[in-house]
Amino acid sequence: MDGIHDLGGMQGFGEVSVEADEPIFHEPWQATAFALMFASQVVIRSHNVDEYRHSIERMNPAHYLQADYYERVLTGTASLLVEKGHLSAADLAARAGGPFPLSRPVAPSPMVDLAPQLEPRFNVGDRVRVLPIAPAGHVRAPRFCRGHLGTVLHRAPKFSFPDAAAHDGPRRKEHTYHVEFAAQDLWPGEGASNDSVVVDLWDSYLEPANR
Amino acid sequence: MKQPDIAPIEQRTEAVKDALLDKGLITGADIERFAHMPEDWKPENGAKVVARAWTDPAYKQRLLDDATSACAELGYQGPQGEYIVALEETPERHNVIVCTQCSCTAWPVLGLPPDWYKSPEYRARVVREPRRVLSEMGLQLSEDVAVRVWETSAETRYMVLPQRPPGTEHYTEEALAALVSREVLIGVAMIENPAEKSE
Numbered sequence: 301m302d303g304i305h306d307l308g309g310m311q312g313f314g315e316v317s318v319e320a321d322e323p324i325f326h327e328p329w330q331a332t333a334f335a336l337m338f339a340s341q342v343v344i345r346s347h348n349v350d351e352y353r354h355s356i357e358r359m360n361p362a363h364y365l366q367a368d369y370y371e372r373v374l375t376g377t378a379s380l381l382v383e384k385g386h387l388s389a390a391d392l393a394a395r396a397g398g399p400f401p402l403s404r405p406v407a408p409s410p411m412v413d414l415a416p417q418l419e420p421r422f423n424v425g426d427r428v429r430v431l432p433i434a435p436a437g438h439v440r441a442p443r444f445c446r447g448h449l450g451t452v453l454h455r456a457p458k459f460s461f462p463d464a465a466a467h468d469g470p471r472r473k474e475h476t477y478h479v480e481f482a483a484q485d486l487w488p489g490e491g492a493s494n495d496s497v498v499v500d501l502w503d504s505y506l507e508p509a510n511r
Numbered sequence: 512m513k514q515p516d517i518a519p520i521e522q523r524t525e526a527v528k529d530a531l532l533d534k535g536l537i538t539g540a541d542i543e544r545f546a547h548m549p550e551d552w553k554p555e556n557g558a559k560v561v562a563r564a565w566t567d568p569a570y571k572q573r574l575l576d577d578a579t580s581a582c583a584e585l586g587y588q589g590p591q592g593e594y595i596v597a598l599e600e601t602p603e604r605h606n607v608i609v610c611t612q613c614s615c616t617a618w619p620v621l622g623l624p625p626d627w628y629k630s631p632e633y634r635a636r637v638v639r640e641p642r643r644v645l646s647e648m649g650l651q652l653s654e655d656v657a658v659r660v661w662e663t664s665a666e667t668r669y670m671v672l673p674q675r676p677p678g679t680e681h682y683t684e685e686a687l688a689a690l691v692s693r694e695v696l697i698g699v700a701m702i703e704n705p706a707e708k709s710e
Contacts, residue, residue: 307635308611308662315647316633318694322625324549329524334623335545336527339537342545353613369614369629371520378527387530395526398518440664442611444638457594459666476665478596487639494657497638500665 301407301436302443304361309444309487330370337377347380350466354438355379358403379403410437410467417503420475426452427509428479430501438466441505444486445497449509450479453498461502474503549623554693556587557620557670561696562688564597565675574672575599582620592619597672598698604657607645607698608669609637617668621696628697638662648699671698678705 325331340346347355355376356364364372379402381387393400412435422428432447433439440462458473465471480498483491518526531537560582564571574581578595582588595617598606610616611634616624627633637644641658645651652658661669673695679687682705694700 310635313632331546338545396518396522499662
């Protein structure tokens, strides 16, 4: 989905603030939220990692930007536990002593039709184009590279295709490719001529550049 | 878009935990185990990988060929370390890592990511204006050095293999590892030159 989570290239944000000697967790609840995220997937097996990532993407955008990272972790996890029938939203709000915001529902048609690519189609050095897709559900091709031409630097092993795993589509594994895009091509006139961005992209998201 | 007054995050976290415990879906031992698991994942692990690569050319080659196995050789593997790629710094090219869509990180060798890495500021800006962001973070790069920003939203997890600073020829592996911070392993800082530091 073209959601708030797909931040790459968005403008208007200020300076990055680095904390020296940052602890693993700042507050005890953050460790609990992390543990609940893990236990929901590994012990309860309520949902998979792609459903989990998408549950965070579905947060109200204003809540997403205001929330600490572990608040997003908790919100996504709680939303899926409710959607999968393990917990009830009313019970959570009652226990929390006030409103407990959950993520918005999955879109009615979350996937676009992409032909499965079970055999690798590309080699190092190939020029490829990212398909100009914009599915309403989970997709791991960032907006900023869609429709752009890039060069394959490396072919990685096969990994579960995330759009299908997040939305009960036909499960499949495909190779991903490290595709390099010139910064000048992504954002003409802005960056240095020797800068580039490398994005790790599933085979299905790509087409040969000469098509 | 105004958010209603929502229950404090501590209470919402307890609500989920207690509901799952009451239903018998998880145990207190599960929470303990997963809450402490990240203590094994830390940037000191990645620093030891770098120090080994600097002192053992055969290991460095294995790291560049197959970082997942090379990290596992030193005992560093696990969740978010299923496919690790080491990015070699050269005098001509600087590498920097970001997850624009969430906050993916090579946990076994970098640890859970710090807040700045997860911030909208870093995720939005470093792909588009890397030199400005790095300069604000204290890293000035020459115009001659190409910048490659590695986006890690899919399943490859990256670590930066920095250049060994001059003046460290006599350093032990342990002393070398101490030079390598989490920020160096992500690519937003350079190693402070020990030779310059002592002058």
